[in-house]
Amino acid sequence: QQQVKQSPQSLIVQKGGISIINCAYENTAFDYFPWYQQFPGKGPALLIAIRPDVSEKKEGRFTISFNKSAKQFSLHIMDSQPGDSATYFCAASITGGGNKLTFGTGTQLKVEL
Amino acid sequence: DAGVIQSPRHEVTEMGQEVTLRCKPISGHDYLFWYRQTMMRGLELLIYFNNNVPIDDSGMPEDRFSAKMPNASFSTLKIQPSEPRDSAVYFCASSRAGLAENTGELFFGEGSRLTVL
Numbered sequence: 681q682q683q684v685k686q687s688p689q690s691l692i693v694q695k696g697g698i699s700i701i702n703c704a705y706e707n708t709a710f711d712y713f714p715w716y717q718q719f720p721g722k723g724p725a726l727l728i729a730i731r732p733d734v735s736e737k738k739e740g741r742f743t744i745s746f747n748k749s750a751k752q753f754s755l756h757i758m759d760s761q762p763g764d765s766a767t768y769f770c771a772a773s774i775t776g777g778g779n780k781l782t783f784g785t786g787t788q789l790k791v792e793l
Numbered sequence: 794d795a796g797v798i799q800s801p802r803h804e805v806t807e808m809g810q811e812v813t814l815r816c817k818p819i820s821g822h823d824y825l826f827w828y829r830q831t832m833m834r835g836l837e838l839l840i841y842f843n844n845n846v847p848i849d850d851s852g853m854p855e856d857r858f859s860a861k862m863p864n865a866s867f868s869t870l871k872i873q874p875s876e877p878r879d880s881a882v883y884f885c886a887s888s889r890a891g892l893a894e895n896t897g898e899l900f901f902g903e904g905s906r907l908t909v910l
Contacts, residue, residue, distance in 0.1 A: 686835075714898075723797070723884050723901025724836070769836060778841065778848055779824050779888045781899060785835035 683707050684772050686784025693791050699757040701787045703770035706751070710772040714781070715744065715755050718767045727768070728755070760791045795819075797902035799885050805908045811873040814905045816885030817866055826899065827860055827870050828884040836884070842868065843890075875909045882906050 686703045693699045705713075714729035730737045730744040730753065737744045743756040757764055770784040798817040806812055818825050826841040840850040845862045853860070857876070862868040872879055886899040 716899075721903065723886070723903050724899075725901065726898045778843055779890070779899065780826075780838065780841060780849065782838070783828075783836040 683782050684770060684784045686770050686787060688787060689785070690788040691790070693757075693760045693789065695760065695762060695791055695793050697760050697791075699755075699760045699764065699789055699791070701755045701768055701770070701789070702752065703754065703784050704750075704752045705772050707772070707774075707782075708751070709774050710782075711775050712773045713744070713746065713753050714771050714773075715742075716769045716771060716783075718769065718786075720766075724767075724769055757789075760789075762791045762793060765789055765791050797885055797887050797900055799883075799902035799905050801905055802903065803906045803908075805910065806875055807910050808876055809874045810909075811871065812875045812879075812907060812909075814870040814883050814885075814907070816868045816870070816902060818868070818885070818887030819900055820866065822887035822889050822900070823865075824888045824890065825862060825868050826886040826888075827868070828886065828901075830882045830884060830904070839870070839883075872907075875907075877909045880907055880909050 684705050715727045716724035717727040718724040728739050728742050730746050732748045735746050741758045746753045768787045771781040773781045800815045823844050827839040829837045839852045840860045842862045860870045882904040884901050884904045886901040888899045
């Protein structure tokens with residue numbers, strides 16, 4: 681059962697543009713929503729995370745938007761740079777659930793010059 | 794800190810052979826996770842341990858897969874016998890127990906790329 685659905689599978693954005701990746705979840709018990717960034721040959725690394733008590737969280741060029749009623753959240757990368765080219769995973773977990781993360785299937789982002 | 798250390802980084806084996814993947818978590822972390830990554834299915838949780846005890850192994854695909862954590866600084870994932878469909882990148886990750894207001898961040902190793910011919 682795919683509890684976290686992610687789209688698109690791949691994305692090409694021009695340098696300076698906005699990259700948007702969307703995720704939807706099913707389990708209403710989820711209360712922690714991180715995004716992980718993975719470069720080729722490396723393991724995923726935490727990028728930014730949000731809890732459902734806020735609708736938006738911004739860290740530099742990266743913003744998470746959260747819609748609790750729709751059970752959806754998205755990652756926005758402003759002023760996308762070639763160095764942002766990577767695979768991005770959304771994830772969800774339950775506080776007290778042993779740090780167990782359920783990941784989306786990933787989005788391969790390529791930022792072109 | 795050296796981070797999560799996995800070995801081998803690459804493994805090529807023939808169908809039917811035994812494969813053992815190894816992981817050294819970050820010192821002081823009390824959770825350890827094994828994930829499998831494929832293009833089709835993304836990152837799948839196979840099993841995780843808390844204080845060396847397996848907590849949830851519902852993601853282990855079948856009896857050919859087994860995992861152990863004999864102490865706080867070492868874990869293994871074994872596949873016996875291996876099959877071509879086991880070809881994937883296997884990640885180990887570790888974390889500290891989350892605080893009440895946070896969930897612990899997972900720190901991933903660089904993965905073990907397994908190819909079963």
